[in-house]
Amino acid sequence: MRPSFRPARLKAATLLAVAMSFVIALVVSPSADAADFLLSQGKPVTASSAENIAFPATSAVDGDPGTRWSSAFSDPQWIQVDLGQTATVSQVQLSWESAYAIAFQLQTSADGNNWSSIYSTTTSTGGNQTLKVTGSGRYVRLLGTQRATQWGYSLWEFKVFGTTSGGPGPGPGSKLLSYNKPGFASTQQSDGNCFECTPARAFDLDPASRWATATDVGWVDPGWIYVDLGATAQIDKVILQWDPASAKSYQLQVSNDANNWTAIYTSTTGPGFKETLNITGSGRYVRMYGTQRNTPYGYSLWEFQVYGTGGAPTTPPTPPADPANPPQLIWSDEFNTTAGTKPDANKWRADPGTGQNGELQVYTDNNNIQTDGQGNLVLEARREVTPGAGCPIDPVSGSGTCQYTSARINTGTKFSTTYGKIEARIKVPKGNGFWPAFWMMGSDFLTGRPWPYNGEIDIMEILGRETTKGYSTLHAPAYNGAGGYGGSYGLPGGADFANDFHTWTMLWNSTGITYQVDGTTVFTVDKAQLEATRGPWIYDHPFYLILNLAVGGDFPGPPNSATPFPSRMLVDYVRVYR
Known part of the structure; x- marks a missing residue:
């Protein structure tokens, strides 16, 4: 799913540095030769x-x-x-x-x-x-x-x-030197595609913000960005996390005065995406100097990290800890209440309003959501007229009045987690236009960071017109919407998801995400592979839970005359282990 609303775009200066990358320092093995x-x-x-x-x-x-x-x-x-x-x-x-x-x-x-x-x-x-x-x-x-x-x-x-080719690699005492240090660049972009993409964004340890060269003078060569480490440093490693607008030919250079530069690494075959370069050099300033682009666009870096000794480093935030092994139950809702009971207000909050993505329903906190007295939460989609602004044209009736109601709830300010085992047992409805989902949003969305910079994790999406297939997807600035990083899957023998309850599980830690259905792995995301092939991993910060049943939309298409109303999405339980 995508978010149901988006606040106005924030200035980049207010974006929260909530996601951190953790790089394991390379070490010398006791049994290796001294130069190895x-x-x-x-x-x-x-x-x-x-x-x-x-x-x-x-x-x-x-x-x-x-x-x-x-x-x-x-x-x-x-x-x-x-x-x-x-x-x-x-x-x-x-x-x-x-x-x-x-x-x-x-x-x-x-x-x-x-x-x-x-x-x-x-x-x-x-x-x-x-x-x-x-x-x-x-x-x-x-x-x-x-x-x-x-x-x-x-x-x-x-x-x-x-x-x-650049040198032996990091030595003892090597640490991140560039975090929150002043950055300078040949130009910077600030428009609807990259608002206030200043040099500082490459040094903030926030993989969802970036620096980019300006468009007002045209994307031209050369383009450069450098960081002031605050004092002379011995450089032994540089990590570049490129946007697709990357450098094919470039140098890494050092200087003690930001005027006279010495090359310590040269490439004419830059692959883009993530480059980890073990190099040797000394200087207060470190610059990426691009001379040939890989695309018609400019140069853009999500992260430009410099490691070594010396300098005047600022201690970066401590990365979140991985879940316990085995993980422990920290939050759950079993929905074992009498029929007609609303979701526990200590755990969930209603999320009323019209949807986005071409959806046709109005979400209400009325009788569209309640427990059934048999241990299930019911999210019910109905065909019923609801006056209101912003209603799309219904393809069946031709009316601009909202023709459908349904339900959406989230844990919002009630509960969030970074990493863990997140699981729900769900029975989905069948019929054209239905779009049930179990998903998560980066919690900084609630404090104003726009989608997809906050990150989105879709654990389960099903299309009512094709209930033999499920989807699990990640969304980030570099890959989102139809270009999200995900996979589709089915049940053994081509069974229909709508025929019974199924358990969707996500195993999430600092190295990746594993999606499972009924205990069987259906899709995996390796953080290193994602960074090397698609773009930054932005999932090292708190996310909250969402359950909803949409009607219509860009992904499932509209309901038709055969779509059964009312229809129900049933949730047996939701559990989070950490």
Whole structure:
């Protein structure tokens, strides 16, 4: 769903810095050579398969020896890590679970498609392996061709060591130096597409705000942005989270006076999206100097983060903690009240008014929402005339008077959460024009931050005209509306969601989101992969819950003469674990 209303656009200066990115510092392994730096930890990783949701590929590069990747039970299988830039690889450490590879290769690639072998064995005995290798590439892959057991391939850790073209990587004491420091740029954009996109937005640790070059003089080369670190610093890493308006050719430069600049990194093949660059340089000022754009548009950065030692750093906010393992129940509503009872006012608030997105209904807090005395909350859509401004033309009657009523409630100022297991058991209605949803909005929407800058998490959406398919989607400034980041799915055997209750679950933490239906994973979002392919992750702050049953709209289309009224969306329970 999209929000039912939007406040006037705020000045960017008032946008809340509520979402934070947390970067795991690269460390030297005690068993690696002195010149070898761990390059793979926390980097985007993909695999040919995963045994199930408990064993994703990300677990092999998360630095946690208690989590692991495990593949499907067949040959061949692979896991590969994107180091972010070309590296000279000198060592790979493998920590196998009992399901190990007898035969495998270590391979490198410049593009993730064409591979060169840098190590090969057909007599591996598993366990902990430290392999000296010589190779170069942005991508490093383990390709397993023969399993030691009837199970798949399973790694507790997959560590790649070496150096990058920009330098060895962060050293001891490295920290974020650029947070809330003054920014300066060649130009800045301020219009309906990017209101007050000033340089400061790239240094605020808010991945939903950005800097962009101006349009009033045309998008031209060169374009630049720099940060004043407050004092001379030793630079060892820079993270650039690009908008699609990114640089193909650019330099990272340092200076002690903001006039005389020295290049410490040069690229003519900038990939855009997220770049993590291990570099070496010294200066008070750090500049991105773009000379060739990847698009017809200008240059734009959601985040420009500088790491190292020295400077005059401002301590950034502490990232929110991940849920307990196992998570604990912190909030619920079972709806076990007598028939006709309104939702608990200590937990929910009615959200009356007309919808957006071309919806036809008026949401009321009348008899459209109440419990049924059988343990369910009922959201009921009715065909009934409701006078009011802003009603769209009903395609059936041709009237501009609102022809339908329904219900929407949210936890708004009552309850919100950052991360957790969020779950509801729901039975959806069937019929053209119905649009039931269970979703979440970033809580700063209530204090004035406009959609989609606050973030939206759709846990469940169903279209009444096609109730064999469900949708789960994320919305952010860089991907929203029809371009949201999500997936669709069905039930086993093509069963109809409207025939029975089903349980929708979202597992949400600092590394990603997993969507499940009736305990089966239907869609996963890996934070690193999202940042590397679509845009910033903006889900590290509080969100509140919403239940609603819309009638009509851009997504489901309108009701027709066969649409059954009244129709009900039934909610057995809503539970949140943290």
